[in-house]
Amino acid sequence: MPISCSGLSIAYGPRLALSAFDLTLGKGEIRVLIGPNGSGKSTALHALAGLITPSGGEVSVGGRAVASFSRRDLAKRLSFLPQQPAAPDEMTVEQLVRQGRFAHVGLFRSYSARDVEAVRWALDSTGLTGLAERNLRELSGGERQRAWISAALAQEAEILLLDEPTSFLDIGHQVEVLDLVCRLSRERGVTIVMAIHDLNQAMSVCDRISLLDKGERVFDGVPADLAASGLIERIFNVRGRFVSIADTRAPHFDVELARH
Amino acid sequence: MTGLTVAARRPLDRPIWIILPLALILIVLAVFLGVADLSPAMVLDVLTGHGSENARLIITDIRIPRIATGILAGIHFAVAGLLLQTITRNPLADPSIMGISQGATLAVTIFLFFAVYWFDSDPHKVYQLPVAWLPTVGLFGGLAAGGVIFLLAWRRDLGPLRITLCGIAVGAVLHALAMGLIAGWGSARIEIVLQWLSGSLYARSWEHVLFLLPFTIAGLLVLPFLRRSIDLLRFEAPVALSFGFPYRAQFTLVLMIACGLAASAVGVTGPIIFIGLIVPHLARFIAGSRFNLVLPLTLLLGAVIVTAGDLIGRLAGGAEEIPIGVVSAIGGAPILLALLRRIR
Numbered sequence: 001m002p003i004s005c006s007g008l009s010i011a012y013g014p015r016l017a018l019s020a021f022d023l024t025l026g027k028g029e030i031r032v033l034i035g036p037n038g039s040g041k042s043t044a045l046h047a048l049a050g051l052i053t054p055s056g057g058e059v060s061v062g063g064r065a066v067a068s069f070s071r072r073d074l075a076k077r078l079s080f081l082p083q084q085p086a087a088p089d090e091m092t093v094e095q096l097v098r099q100g101r102f103a104h105v106g107l108f109r110s111y112s113a114r115d116v117e118a119v120r121w122a123l124d125s126t127g128l129t130g131l132a133e134r135n136l137r138e139l140s141g142g143e144r145q146r147a148w149i150s151a152a153l154a155q156e157a158e159i160l161l162l163d164e165p166t167s168f169l170d171i172g173h174q175v176e177v178l179d180l181v182c183r184l185s186r187e188r189g190v191t192i193v194m195a196i197h198d199l200n201q202a203m204s205v206c207d208r209i210s211l212l213d214k215g216e217r218v219f220d221g222v223p224a225d226l227a228a229s230g231l232i233e234r235i236f237n238v239r240g241r242f243v244s245i246a247d248t249r250a251p252h253f254d255v256e257l258a259r260h
Numbered sequence: 261m262t263g264l265t266v267a268a269r270r271p272l273d274r275p276i277w278i279i280l281p282l283a284l285i286l287i288v289l290a291v292f293l294g295v296a297d298l299s300p301a302m303v304l305d306v307l308t309g310h311g312s313e314n315a316r317l318i319i320t321d322i323r324i325p326r327i328a329t330g331i332l333a334g335i336h337f338a339v340a341g342l343l344l345q346t347i348t349r350n351p352l353a354d355p356s357i358m359g360i361s362q363g364a365t366l367a368v369t370i371f372l373f374f375a376v377y378w379f380d381s382d383p384h385k386v387y388q389l390p391v392a393w394l395p396t397v398g399l400f401g402g403l404a405a406g407g408v409i410f411l412l413a414w415r416r417d418l419g420p421l422r423i424t425l426c427g428i429a430v431g432a433v434l435h436a437l438a439m440g441l442i443a444g445w446g447s448a449r450i451e452i453v454l455q456w457l458s459g460s461l462y463a464r465s466w467e468h469v470l471f472l473l474p475f476t477i478a479g480l481l482v483l484p485f486l487r488r489s490i491d492l493l494r495f496e497a498p499v500a501l502s503f504g505f506p507y508r509a510q511f512t513l514v515l516m517i518a519c520g521l522a523a524s525a526v527g528v529t530g531p532i533i534f535i536g537l538i539v540p541h542l543a544r545f546i547a548g549s550r551f552n553l554v555l556p557l558t559l560l561l562g563a564v565i566v567t568a569g570d571l572i573g574r575l576a577g578g579a580e581e582i583p584i585g586v587v588s589a590i591g592g593a594p595i596l597l598a599l600l601r602r603i604r
Contacts, residue, residue: 071505
């Protein structure tokens with residue numbers, strides 16, 4: 001059990017952003033969090049990353065309370081990419097990706113061949129080797145997002161938390177990120193929790209899916225069961241239906257627009 | 261066309277090692293030139309251990325300690341500015357914007373205010389005032405202001421914008437209090453405060469060098485170990501924490517070092533405006549993407565610019581020299597504007 005949480009509650013002032021949230025992941029599992037804006041997906045990810053102290057409940061990583069880890073030890077096992085992080089000025093892609101090795105090198109140790117190799121692999125996996133020397137400011141939104149994912153990969157953690165990693169990418173780059181996530185899970189056994197907005201992408205990439213609404217988990221299970229539950233139409237306040245595409249694939253949600 | 265714009269925006273490899281000999285030449289010039297008309301031969305005589313008593317006094321007791329104080333203070337202000345800009349992720353951060361200078365100012369004014377009752381009740385006796393205490397008093401004032409700002413930010417969350425705003429607010433209050441005190445004073449004390457406020461290297465002696473040196477040495481010994489911290493503090497806290505970086509502890513450490521460097525320098529010279537603001541920008545501009553050079557360049561340029569500014573102030577003003585704080589502000593503003601145009 002790489003990462004789990006139980007009864008997790010987080011309050012921002014009087015408002016509960018997350019209430020009694022449970023999540024358990026197996027090794028190499030891809031879990032997708034979906035839910036309307038403000039439903040607590042991002043809060044849940046921040047709490048799993050140990051960045052918010054919960055008012056109730058606990059997160060454990062490898063069976064150990066997340067609060068008992070030093071930041072550096074936690075970062076060796078868990079890597080978190082927030083939504084739309086801001087990059088410092090005057091930083092190249094490679095310099096950014098090298099920061100991902102901090103958990104391994106610390107404040108003083110110099111980069112070993114092992115670290116250089118991890119950076120090279122991270123750049124290669126995200127297709128950024130040719131852009132390594134480029135300033136982050138010169139990149140397109142998609143390239144910059146891949147650079148951040150690359151930095152998270154360089155960390156070589158067994159748990160990867162991604163907050164909307166595909167937002168602001170064109171469809172080609174979205175698919176690239178999702179394929180990378182699948183590859184990491186299948187080939188390296190990386191356990192992944194991510195929030196994404198595109199329902200169909202969420203359904204097709206995940207092993208299990210969790211639906212949040214107003215800070216509460218209203219569904220947790222495999223995509224086919226979510227499709228059968230009728231929750232999507234109710235929670236997102238849309239009309240549509242699930243269409244089966246192929247026996248081996250998750251069903252597809254077809255939205256009904258008012259103009260039809 | 262796109263290829264052209266990309267090429268134009270890539271940082272050029274600006275020649276950096278030229279700066280070192282230029283700095284040495286400048287320091288030599290600063291020793292040889294001055295208001296007191298000594299011929300180069302007389303200066304050389306002094307430097308080789310001969311020369312008249314008068315010339316020796318001017319060179320070894322006045323000019324050289326003054327230059328040394330300027331170099332150290334320049335390093336302090338510039339490095340403090342770089343550290344503050346890094347941790348607040350605010351390109352405008354600088355000791356005088358973050359309230360450290362104002363804390364020192366208020367401490368100095370309060371000290372002079374009460375000093376009258378402790379030492380002498382006649383406010384017009386300039387030379388009775390305990391000027392020798394000003395560096396220590398200024399240092400503690402600056403540190404106290406840094407501490408207040410830190411506590412205010414600490415009680416909430418250490419957001420960079422909040423800590424900058426705290427700095428500005430605390431600085432404004434401290435400055436207003438200091439001005440309020442000064443408003444009711446006799447002229448002799450006002451003269452001292454004004455002289456101190458303008459940021460001056462006038463009559464700075466070996467004692468001032470010795471006062472600064474421990475801070476400089478401590479700072480320079482710690483800085484090499486902060487290189488990775490300085491890189492990571494440029495990220496937002498959640499990102500840096502996710503990389504495994506102990507953000508709070510390092511933020512606190514770097515803020516303390518910046519406060520120590522800035523407050524000690526403010527104590528000795530008074531607030532020299534703009535050095536802490538401009539030098540880091542200049543260093544970044546010259547370093548381009550080689551950002552491991554930013555720190556050494558900041559150090560070097562801090563020393564160079566204060567020395568050059570003070571030399572200009574000494575030569576341009578004649579007997580009534582222009583304080584370095586005034587030269588740096590007048591010369592610094594156009595440099596900053598030019599840099600901003602080039603950077604974006």
